[in-house]
């Protein structure tokens with residue numbers, strides 16, 4: 001048994017089935033992710049990566065099967081689970097009249113972070129949005145909006161981080177930063193599940209690859 005298998009089980013997916021109408025996207029899908037481990041869902045466009053991620057975070061309801069996070073059955077309305085799982089799967093709906101720094105501040109405080117000001121300053125620096133801190137999200141470039149979306153995951157508590165193509169619209173330096181950041185979170189015991197088309201990112205974080213086959217009629 002490897003070292004990781006002895007660590008705490010953070011995510012368990014059992015016999016997940018999800019389809020749309022007559023088309024089955026995924027069936028009999030099992031996955032276990034431990035603290036400190038990164039798993040990458042890979043496969044061609046339409047293979048079902050986002051579908052699985054949406055079921056994992058409770059944004060979609062599986063047709064069959066269960067998702068368990070830190071021993072508790074997944075439910076988007078369970079406050080304990082929401083504090084445990086940080087998610088960046090879609091482009092976030094930002095509040096149009098809250099600035100970059102206000103978004104991060106709101107999240108950090110809502111999640112009861114001990115010293116929200118210090119953490120928000122640190123994360124803003126890390127995602128290189130300090131000069132844009134007082135701008136509204138609608139005035140950010142697309143890559144800056146992506147950085148803000150990622151920043152929202154880093155100003156809150158998390159045991160499991162779920163990311164759908166986090167490399168999207170990041171520049172080369174941004175992808176390198178993300179790799180370093182995720183690696184350091186893994187070392188601190190975070191569990192990560194992501195979908196990605198960026199082999200360099202997966203290699204940087206030593207992700208275990210789980211390849212999805214795609215829909216069947």
Ligand SMILES: Nc1ncnc2c1ncn2[C@@H]1O[C@H](COP(=O)(O)OP(=O)(O)OP(=O)(O)O)[C@@H](O)[C@H]1O
Nearest residue numbers: 020025043044045046047048049050051052195215
């Ligand atoms: N709400 C929906 N209704 C019908 N079909 C859907 C729905 N959502 C997803 N699909 C279909 O399910 C399949 C899997 O989609 P999904 O977004 O999970 O793929 P993916 O692996 O994330 O792809 P990509 O690499 O392009 O992001 C696709 O064929 C898609 O068209």
